[in-house]
Amino acid sequence: MVNITINGKLVQAYEGEMLLAAIRRENIDIPALCHHEAVEPYGACRLCMVEITKNEWDGWKNHVTSCLYPVEEGLIVNTHTPTVIELRKTILDLFLASSPHSTVIKKLAAEYGITRTSYEEVPDSTDCILCGLCTRICDKMGFSAISAVGRGHGKEIAPPLKEPPPDCVGCLSCAYICPTHYIQFTDNGKERTIWGKKFKLLRCEKTGLPTITEEFAAYLIKHREIPEDYFKINDLSHRRELALKMGQITQWGREA
Amino acid sequence: MKQDFTTIPSIIARHPRKASSLIMILQDIQKEFNYLPEEAMRKTAETLEVPMSKVYSVATFYNAFSLVPRGEKLIRVCVGTACHIRGSKVIREQFENELKIKPGETTPDMKYSLEVVGCVGACAMAPVVMINDKYFGSVKTSRIKQLVGKG
The missing domain is CATH 3.10.20.740 (Ubiquitin-like (UB roll))
Structure with a gap:
């Protein structure tokens, strides 16, 4: 200490x-x-x-x-x-x-008592403060789909060549971590769009609710040693299954 | 201009196959093609096992790299402090009028590219213009027509 x-x-x-x-x-x-x-x-x-x-x-x-x-x-x-x-x-x-x-x-x-800037407001400003959280979390997740592009006044966060990023799996980590909520995405329960790339959402076979994107599931199965059928059902159904199993074990315990 | 992309792998192979070779490889590619073709960036990323986003980030950060083809002659007008004081603004405007392009652009015949740069380290001869690797000091607007033909 x-x-x-x-x-x-x-x-x-x-x-x-x-x-x-x-x-x-x-x-x-x-x-x-x-x-x-x-x-x-x-x-x-x-x-x-x-x-x-x-x-x-x-x-x-x-x-x-x-x-x-x-x-x-x-x-x-x-x-x-x-x-x-x-x-x-x-x-x-x-x-x-x-x-x-x-x-x-x-x-x-x-x-801190500041309601208006004493400097000149930047024309065509964005809410991005270039804090680098999105690129850092994307690196940490193992995708590195986005990065800082350009320098000085023109610096921005963008996918390579400013095209829909091939390495993005639509996990939304960047959007969730963004401190100013600048990174936008759409999600209608069937399809998700972020960085100009469209993703199809998987559905839980039991509840019919959307889970994660096909790409994200494929990545996790490949790189995180997660069983292939894991994403067929959602977290809630996993918990239900587990609860049923635990119930059975308790039952057996009582009978024994 | 050379547009034979088959040389890309051999350029990359000149350097150790590790992430720290990235800038050196991009410099060599820039030298060869006068810009960084998309194929070259992809191949570099793939060979060095560096994410494409990182290659693109580095390529867009340094002014020495260009992502669009540059003309045969690269005219750099210095707008650093000393050159600014000694009138680089009119020099720049004169080049713009002469070549009919803005800084960062290339003439349609691919002969000239115009750029403004921070400082070329020759402040004593301000205002300075660089044409490819040659320095021209104490540039006057009246000399610009002649300079465009030179270099």
Whole structure:
């Protein structure tokens, strides 16, 4: 264990973990849009910025992204100093200029007292803040169907050649993880569309309810050692089957 | 311009078959074809076992790579700080008028491509124009017609 001080309180943190994890465990609310436990920290949104110092640093202080800074013995962390709040406000102000219509950004900025950006709003803005969560989760899932394309002002998240991505299986992980709900998809229970690619949904043989896409099921069967008939029924039916089996076992137990 | 894609595998084979060879391979392909043909990117991804999305991401990130065929002569107008101060804007406009294309475009006869670049590291001779590998310093608008014929 590592001893650190967060906002004046002495706390213990696990060796190797990042500051953000220790801060959140203390129920201190600091924003972070590009962070998710499922993927490696990335430090793109800069919102989790905190002030750090140590007694032996002679008053020297530094501002770091807490999602990327590993805990250190004797570290003194302050999450809401005037400078930190000012930094966070500036970042939110910039986000508000690049994504002025995002409800998530607007809400977060309002919490810090910003209702309008002091910069010029970006023309043809999108709600995408380029946090990279979608590409990181897509890599982690093993598909790498989408990636950052271009650079600077023209940078965007897109499939290769901006065509419907051949490697996408329609799992929707990117859409679910997107912090600003920018990634759109349609799903009518029969067919699903995301990134311009259409997918057919499998149906549970027992309940008739849609489950996952054919491509996703095929991938899981091939790469995750899941039995081939697993996706013939949905989770609910699996649970029902299991409950019946458990009931039988209990019955046998009683009879024996 | 060479459009014989059969050389692609041999270009890729010049480099170790690992992900870190990606940029070197793309550079060699760019040199050979003057742009990155789709087939070449696909073949590279397949050979190095790198996702196509990553190849495309790298190919679109660096200005040294082009995804569309470039003309025989690549005219780069520097619009870096020093060149900007010394009037690169009018130089650029003059080239646009002369070639009837915008930066990033190629003339229909595939002879010229126009590009604006950040800094070519020759600020002392600003404003600078590069035509293929040659540098031209202290460029004046009156010289541009002549420059288009040169390089």
